Amino acid sequence: xxxxxxQPDQDFGVRIHEALEDAELRESFHxxxxxxxxxxxxxxxxxxxxxxxxxxxxxxxxRALAKLPDLLEQLEDRCRHNGIQVHWAETSDEANAIxxxxxxxxxxxxxxxxxxxxxxxxxxxxxxxxxxxxxxxxDMGEYIVQQAGETPSHIIMPAIHRNKASIARQFAxxxxxxxxxxxxxxxxxxxxxxxxxxxxxxxxxxxGVNFAIAETGTxxxxxxxxxxxxxxxxxxxxxxxxxxxKVIEKLADxxxxxxxxxRSATGQAITTYINLISGPRRDDECDGPRQVHLVLVDxxxxxxxxxxxxxxxxxxxxxxxxxxxxxxxxxxxxHAYGTVYPGPIGQVVMPQLFGLDKAGKLTQxxxxxxxxxxxxxVRIPLPDLIRRLRHEGVTDDPASPVRGHGRQRQASEAxxxxxxxxxxxxxxxxxxxxxxxTRSRRLLPPLPRAWTARRARLEPAPRSFHxxxxxxxxxxxRP
Amino acid sequence: xKSRDRILARxxxxxxxxxxxxxxxxxxxxPAVTQPDLEPMIEALGAAHAEVIRIEESQWPDRLAAMxxxxxxxxxxxxxxxxxxxxxxxxxxxxxxxxDDWTTQKDALFREAPVALxLAQGGIAETGTxxxxxxxxxxxxxxxxxxxxxxxxxxxxVYPDMAKALANYSxxxxxxNLIFISGPSKTADIQQTLAYGAHGPKELIVFLCR
Amino acid sequence: MTKAAVxxxxxxxxxxxxxFHPEAGMATVRLLEREGVEVIFPPEQTCCGxxxxxxxxxxxxxxxxxxxxxRFAEPIPVIVPSGSCAGMLRHxxxxxxxxxxxxxxxxxxxxxxxxxxxxxxxILAVKLEDHGEPVTVVMHTACSARRExxxxxxxxxxxxxxxxxxxxxPENAEACCGFGGTFAVKMPEISVAMASDKCQAVxxxxxDQLLSSDCGCLLNIDGMLRKQGNALPAHHLATFLWxxxxxxx
Numbered sequence: 001x002x003x004x005x006x007q008p009d010q011d012f013g014v015r016i017h018e019a020l021e022d023a024e025l026r027e028s029f030h031x032x033x034x035x036x037x038x039x040x041x042x043x044x045x046x047x048x049x050x051x052x053x054x055x056x057x058x059x060x061x062x063r064a065l066a067k068l069p070d071l072l073e074q075l076e077d078r079c080r081h082n083g084i085q086v087h088w089a090e091t092s093d094e095a096n097a098i099x100x101x102x103x104x105x106x107x108x109x110x111x112x113x114x115x116x117x118x119x120x121x122x123x124x125x126x127x128x129x130x131x132x133x134x135x136x137x138x139d140m141g142e143y144i145v146q147q148a149g150e151t152p153s154h155i156i157m158p159a160i161h162r163n164k165a166s167i168a169r170q171f172a173x174x175x176x177x178x179x180x181x182x183x184x185x186x187x188x189x190x191x192x193x194x195x196x197x198x199x200x201x202x203x204x205x206x207x208g209v210n211f212a213i214a215e216t217g218t219x220x221x222x223x224x225x226x227x228x229x230x231x232x233x234x235x236x237x238x239x240x241x242x243x244x245x246k247v248i249e250k251l252a253d254x255x256x257x258x259x260x261x262x263r264s265a266t267g268q269a270i271t272t273y274i275n276l277i278s279g280p281r282r283d284d285e286c287d288g289p290r291q292v293h294l295v296l297v298d299x300x301x302x303x304x305x306x307x308x309x310x311x312x313x314x315x316x317x318x319x320x321x322x323x324x325x326x327x328x329x330x331x332x333x334x335h336a337y338g339t340v341y342p343g344p345i346g347q348v349v350m351p352q353l354f355g356l357d358k359a360g361k362l363t364q365x366x367x368x369x370x371x372x373x374x375x376x377x378v379r380i381p382l383p384d385l386i387r388r389l390r391h392e393g394v395t396d397d398p399a400s401p402v403r404g405h406g407r408q409r410q411a412s413e414a415x416x417x418x419x420x421x422x423x424x425x426x427x428x429x430x431x432x433x434x435x436x437x438t439r440s441r442r443l444l445p446p447l448p449r450a451w452t453a454r455r456a457r458l459e460p461a462p463r464s465f466h467x468x469x470x471x472x473x474x475x476x477x478r479p
Numbered sequence: 480x481k482s483r484d485r486i487l488a489r490x491x492x493x494x495x496x497x498x499x500x501x502x503x504x505x506x507x508x509x510p511a512v513t514q515p516d517l518e519p520m521i522e523a524l525g526a527a528h529a530e531v532i533r534i535e536e537s538q539w540p541d542r543l544a545a546m547x548x549x550x551x552x553x554x555x556x557x558x559x560x561x562x563x564x565x566x567x568x569x570x571x572x573x574x575x576x577x578x579d580d581w582t583t584q585k586d587a588l589f590r591e592a593p594v595a596l597x598l599a600q601g602g603i604a605e606t607g608t609x610x611x612x613x614x615x616x617x618x619x620x621x622x623x624x625x626x627x628x629x630x631x632x633x634x635x636x637v638y639p640d641m642a643k644a645l646a647n648y649s650x651x652x653x654x655x656n657l658i659f660i661s662g663p664s665k666t667a668d669i670q671q672t673l674a675y676g677a678h679g680p681k682e683l684i685v686f687l688c689r
Numbered sequence: 690m691t692k693a694a695v696x697x698x699x700x701x702x703x704x705x706x707x708x709f710h711p712e713a714g715m716a717t718v719r720l721l722e723r724e725g726v727e728v729i730f731p732p733e734q735t736c737c738g739x740x741x742x743x744x745x746x747x748x749x750x751x752x753x754x755x756x757x758x759x760r761f762a763e764p765i766p767v768i769v770p771s772g773s774c775a776g777m778l779r780h781x782x783x784x785x786x787x788x789x790x791x792x793x794x795x796x797x798x799x800x801x802x803x804x805x806x807x808x809x810x811x812i813l814a815v816k817l818e819d820h821g822e823p824v825t826v827v828m829h830t831a832c833s834a835r836r837e838x839x840x841x842x843x844x845x846x847x848x849x850x851x852x853x854x855x856x857x858x859p860e861n862a863e864a865c866c867g868f869g870g871t872f873a874v875k876m877p878e879i880s881v882a883m884a885s886d887k888c889q890a891v892x893x894x895x896x897d898q899l900l901s902s903d904c905g906c907l908l909n910i911d912g913m914l915r916k917q918g919n920a921l922p923a924h925h926l927a928t929f930l931w932x933x934x935x936x937x938x
Contacts, residue, residue: 020882226678227678233619251653284615421753456915469714
């Protein structure tokens with residue numbers, strides 16, 4: 001139940017039910033989300049400064065998006081000038097084929113990967129396996145999850161659904177000569193030992209990209225562990241994979257984004273490493289990769305880009321703050337969504353990538369409480385976008401820009417809203433209905449069991465406010 | 480038509496069909512002080528589990544020799560930078576491996592290099608960050624592979640914030656690899672419990688030199 | 690806007706108050722009238738249109754929204770005793786009606802829409818005198834009141850004026866109670882999980898009464914507490930403010 005699916009709507013209800021029934025999982029997520037929210041809060045003590053910084057972050061990302069095609073061309077040009085080879089992929093399949101081809105061209109055998117959501121999105125590991133390659137995840141969380149045959153449940157903390165006892169069992173079972181221990185330092189030591197071997201012998205390293213700087217042709221990678229540096233420094237070939245939206249215009253845009261990203265993500269003032277790569281090893285340098293490749297992946301982004309409102313989706317810097325603040329994500333955990341990107345940003349991205357017919361139901365798992373929008377460091381109006389996608393899910397407008405539009409429309413619900421609108425657009429009818437409701441309080445058809453299963457019946461008041469005001473107008477002249 | 484051209488064409492068409500309302504960027508923040516206060520740097524590095532020693536530049540080799548004796552650091556991996564040369568000539572006659580050949584030395588680097596010593600090109604006071612450039616005399620893996628990394632950084636190369644540090648590179652151009660290091664390697668991937676030395680150095684010792 | 694400039698306001702009563710908590714509507718009228726403000730309650734009003742809007746049925750929402758814009762046309766403040774309905778008028782009508790002939794009118798309406806407690810506190814600057822016995826209340830601020838309208842402090846400030854009232858908020862006060870309008874019916878299991886946590890926090894506060902300025906949250910939390918046989922008196926904030934201050938002028 002922890003796999004990604006291209007049809008997240010299928011069995012979404014089942015996954016929700018299972019997640020809510022899993023007390024250990026709920027405990028894990030409640031603890032982790034509370035911890036992350038507190039840490040973030042402590043990093044932004046001054047609310048005005050935070051709002052200014054969010055303005056700046058949003059403006060930087062918006063400016064980049066406004067110039068996106070030009071910046072991509074500039075990035076390509078600067079990268080080539082720096083010796084980085086640039087490849088373009090319209091789809092996941094094309095991206096996977098490019099990467100597989102690159103590995104084959106250098107006769108790659110041992111492949112390590114730094115944490116990358118873009119490669120999760122395109123399903124790279126599966127594609128490489130099909131081509132006969134094994135790609136080892138080197139981020140500690142990703143390593144744990146990969147070894148267990150699972151998928152990440154959070155975009156920043158992939159193994160957040162696991163507690164140390166279960167990881168201790170896994171290591172003892174699966175790694176030779178490893179005694180069971182719940183000591184986290186020892187567990188990390190075990191991971192370090194295994195992965196060091198892999199780094200030392202890897203010939204291809206694959207990574208994601210946090211930002212690419214068009215002005216200088218630079219790839220920026222942000223991390224704490226050093227596995228990203230290992231993967232991009234030690235193997236002879238480095239392949240970086242990035243969504244086309246991650247380009248920014250100038251080096252000077254980076255500092256504000258760096259003030260926002262780690263603080264929003266993990267509540268750190270800064271990550272241990274910020275790795276700026278502007279080319280392969282030069283002839284006079286001792287180490288570093290001989291080849292650096294950048295694979296630019298569209299995979300539906302240019303379609304999202306075509307709508308002015310939905311374009312804000314592409315501002316995302318993948319910090320995970322929206323999920324850390326989402327009361328639904330906190331209770332379900334990441335796997336219930338069945339998607340690479342879970343939580344609010346996933347509810348916005350996935351229906352646009354897969355189509356509303358396959359992932360539109362995800363948008364229902366939201367109470368529109370606004371916590372995600374308030375947390376987003378680049379001011380993506382996530383609640384507005386979720387509401388918009390609900391609309392596209394039920395619209396019969398053929399000009400809708402989202403694939404699978406209208407496919408969430410159910411005749412029964414559409415009828416309910418038509419009747420509702422008729423009643424509420426005719427005040428006399430509305431007053432008749434509310435009068436009936438208040439007069440026949442005990443005779444009302446029971447509300448959906450969805451409400452009454454765990455709540456008392458709704459009981460209308462004996463006389464509506466409208467009635468009381470009408471009577472007041474007659475008997476109690478206004479002062 | 481290639482994928483590249485199709486992607487760019489779609490983006491250009493989308494932009495024309497649905498132009499964005501321009502967003503007003505906020506007023507630029509007030510300029511940071513030019514003479515950085517080093518206290519935040521020391522505090523931040525300390526909070527990130529690094530050890531910071533503030534010292535006269537001429538004094539660091541003696542102090543390092545004393546630390547080496549205390550902590551049984553016997554075998555040093557260095558590049559060809561100034562601090563490497565200074566250290567090699569130190570009276571304590573440390574055992575030093577000069578790391579300058581990847582092909583022949585890579586296995587040994589991973590297997591047996593216990594301590595690395597290098598010069599950082601600068602620092603960032605606000606976040607407690609070391610600026611490390613890949614250079615012919617400074618291999619990038621030196622700051623990554625050995626479990627202990629000793630860094631010498633000069634106070635006069637410390638910038639107040641990242642914006643100032645990067646502005647410098649906007650003029651001079653970036654090295655193939657520019658690394659900002661703000662502590663030893665760490666992870667909290669197991670139950671949000673912080674552990675150091677995930678993949679990179681477990682210990683980071685910084686000589687901040689006047 | 691200053692207090693002196695306000696002598697007449699519209700009241701947008703909301704459909705939930707109309708049917709389930711009319712006493713909150715009456716309290717709203719009296720609180721405003723006590724300040725010397727004439728309250729105009731257009732009898733032709735129904736609902737703000739939020740339920741279909743949040744469900745994606747924009748056309749149906751627009752049908753209803755147009756009528757609100759037309760029926761609250763005079764250039765006087767519109768007072769709404771609910772953060773979420775106020776948010777609908779202030780923040781969503783301009784978008785919903787952006788391409789409508791009423792677009793300008795919708796923007797005008799948005800600019801003069803106030804949540805009740807925001808209006809009492811910031812514009813009328815009311816001074817409340819407490820006539821009640823000592824009591825501890827737990828205040829649940831709706832997400833829309835907290836985030837969309839930014840009026841959490843207004844409700845708390847008004848309560849703070851009541852000398853005999855001790856006010857607390859539930860633990861994780863900023864967490865959604867799981868109501869979310871149609872969300873409670875469309876995603877019942879998630880909604881119940883959220884509501885259960887909120888009920889537990891409300892109970893753990895040890896307060897004697899539960900207050901909220903939004904009827905949706907109140908129906909949700911109170912409904913679950915009553916089903917659990919664990920209810921405590923639950924009131925709309927306006928009702929409580931009016932009753933505590935003795936209703937006298």
